[in-house]
Amino acid sequence: MKITDETIDYVSALAKLVLSQEEKEKAEVDLGNILGYxxxxxxxxxxxxxxxxxxxxxxxxxxxxxxxxxxxxxNVLSNAPVKKDGSFVVPKTVE
Incomplete structure (x- = not known):
């Protein structure tokens, strides 16, 4: 598969990258190498x-x-300051 400038522009737009012409040329070579591998x-x-x-x-x-x-x-409830029916009693936090 041949990597074109349009492909590099499309991929860089997807990645939200702004590439200089030099970076685009390097990316074209790199992507070509990856696809070759x-x-x-x-x-x-x-x-x-x-x-x-x-x-x-x-x-x-x-x-x-x-x-x-x-x-x-x-044993756990033995340290509770207030308990009721086997549970901790805590202050109401929601109106």
Missing amino acids: IETMNELDTEGIEPMSHAFPLKNVFREDVVTNGDDRD
């Missing part, structure tokens, strides 16, 4: 290769979400 990669035989989302294998590093404090309502 993609064409080279399209020639590779990828039959039987599983798609992946990352280059490196990822594993979940988070611990399991396990409840450790259980049902300790009475």
Whole structure:
């Protein structure tokens, strides 16, 4: 695919960039190189290769979400200045 000045103008407008003529020429070369590399990669035989989302294998590093404090309502409410029916009583904040 040939990169034209119109293509560079279109892409720079999408990216909200104002490019000088020198920058447009460099972008034209760079985009041409990128597309050339993609064409080279399209020639590779990828039959039987599983798609992946990352280059490196990822594993979940988070611990399991396990409840450790259980049902300790009475102990928690023991420090409440005002409580009613097993809940904290707080001042009304909405009229």
